[in-house]
Amino acid sequence: MRQSLRGIWVIAYRELLRFSRERSRLASTLGMPIIFMVVFSEGLKRQIGALAVGVDFVKFMYPGIIAMSVFINAIFSGLSVVWDREIGFLKEVLVSPLNRSGVVLGKALGASVIALFQALVMLALAPLFGVPLSLRIVLELIPIVIVLAFSLAGFGLLIGSRMRSQQGFQVLVQMVVFPLTFLAGVFFPVNNVPRWMEIVSKLNPLTYGVDAIRRIFLVGEISAASRNSGHSIIGVTVFGHTTTTIEDVALVGLLGAALLIGAIFSFNRHT
Amino acid sequence: MNHEQKTPSVSETVISTAGLARNFGHTQAVKGISFSVAEGEVFGFLGPNGAGKTTTISMLCTLLAPSAGEATVAGFDIRSKRTEVRRSIGLVFQDPTLDEYLTAIQNLRFHAYAYGVPKRVRDERIHELLNLMELWDRRNSSVREFSGGMKRRLEIARGLLHHPRILFLDEPTLGLDPQTRHRIWKYVLDLRRRESLTIFLTTHYMDEAENCDRIAIIDEGEIVALDRPELLKNSLGGDVVTIRVENGEGAVAELFARYELSASIEGDGVCFKLPGAEEFLPGLMRSFSCEILGVTIRRPTLDDVFLSLTGHSIRDDRPATGQQLRRYLNTPGMKSQLN
């Protein structure tokens, strides 16, 4: 048990040390969501305008971008395993007395801290995009980001435990993770899209993650009246039931826990 | 120094294997090897590329499960007591395993944390090892900026950080230039004196294997010989002497008649083997009936041992630099430039 705990913090410590020493990674982590935010919001603001009473496109997209960057950062914990395998460092870890589950959870923790850091940076920039902030938003965002990050890290690590090359992992991210992210309602509400896309989106667990974060920001802005009329821009409506924040988070969290356990097993078997 | 400590029968066995084997699909990388290593020994595994050296080390270090056989390392079974084995050993892999984005000292700290080295020991030990490996001045440089030899030295320091009982070195000098190889060996032999450490290393350099207390010669997954280097070389029947004489056949007959040496004619020389050739030759030269025009003595090398045991040479993949240069100079373009 003590061995596990030490493993978690040692591995997480190195993830963060790495992150802080790689300027390019730091820059792209912080830069990418801001670029997305500026380009999309400026580019589409006039075309789209208000999506609901009091909610313009920028306010709608902003939480989506936070969710997206949390996903990407967390999934990259898997890339970090592949990278360690390529440079040989993974052997140094595997031959040490640290146990495998500690290593997996440590990678997930490291990625989650980085994801949270990024979410907080985005949060600090909220006034720039005209998004109002409150203490309630900050306090709700932190635990939800942590749950989502751990869950997605589970997914990334499950893949990373089997992959041998970084290129392979990058291809997977481009072919699977990016499409799933775009279909998760980052840029548009999933309750009002063509039928096929709606089905795909509602089967996509990321959709619930995006919704959980979006609800934090928009729940106060949308009156009960507009929520009930036709297609809501928050909540995911499945079989007539519109999910709540708790349901969103529970769904992603449970799936994530299963993925993390899977990652630990896979890591034990394949190394 | 206490003499009793030096006799192998008294010292404790720290590695022992019985029928240890590993297959990869249909390839039998290691075919059931048995040996034991005593505490404080420098034990070498000598063999060509693909002989199964790395596979053996990986099994002993618990990174690879054996297909068959048993082994204990530091008294712990490599299958059932993996964590205990890992705690008792230090390992320097054949390929680098440093995090090049971190500094030397950050790599060492990570290792100390991972092995739970207590804080009060940690910084002192890091200082001591970096000094020993002559890297203290570069402790805050990124490993990326290190040369191959510096990286290897850092890895050796890291492997020793947690005071292991056994240090495994997989081809510690592979790809390094001769000076650096020499230095690495100096550290290894120094270390053995300073810490009561057992060193298990692999190499495919003959000259390096000579530094080991005992070596196992391994070829195609099997140990073909295991002994002290001098004894292995002596087993070939001594030094190879070639004398040049006018009458070869007469010399062969005389050598047999007077000394019972079975000599043979090779080229324009007469060849025979005997131990201690230096002492023998002066007497021979004084009293030999035909005039001796020239003498060469060649001590058998481990390569000769390997050749006689396996029928092939261990040095297969390294063309001599002289040859390379000559080939280069013989290319037509080069010649005209030189003229």
Ligand SMILES: Nc1ncnc2c1ncn2[C@@H]1O[C@H](COP(=O)(O)OP(=O)(O)O)[C@@H](O)[C@H]1O
């Ligand atoms: N992971 C592996 N998968 C398949 N074959 C392997 C693997 N590792 C080693 N081998 C094979 O096992 C044999 C021994 O390899 P190795 O132990 O690396 O030799 P050495 O270290 O003595 O050069 C070689 O034929 C090699 O191709």
Ligand SMILES: [Mg+2]
């Ligand atoms: Mg090898």
